[in-house]
Amino acid sequence: MAIRLLLLALGLSELLAPQKVVDFWMSLATTESDVELRPWVYTVARLEGLVIVLWVLAAGRGGGDEAEIEA
Template sequence: MAIRLLLLALGLAELLAPEKVVDFWMNLATTESDVELRSWVYTVARLEGLVIVLWVLAAGRGDTTEAEA
């Protein structure tokens, strides 16, 4: 349950503010400060956020009794 909430938060962040999320991870991944990203990177990050949110919501609608057995 906690992982789903973290994924939901990440997906919403990517969906609503992809520039901040991508820039944060790029700053962690690279030592150079002037890395230029392609123009489509933020669009793909937004799509990724949408897919994550939809996946978490669809997984939450499942029957929990099967997971407990």
């Protein structure tokens, strides 16, 4: 459940503010500060955020945990 909430927060942040999220991760990944990203990178990050949010919401509609189903 906690992982789903973290994924939902990441997906929403990528969906709403992709430039901040991508710039944050690029600053961790590279030591150079003059890296220029292509404009489509932010669009793909926004799409990734949408896919993550939809996946988390679809997984939440599963009806409960697997342990409850077995019991």
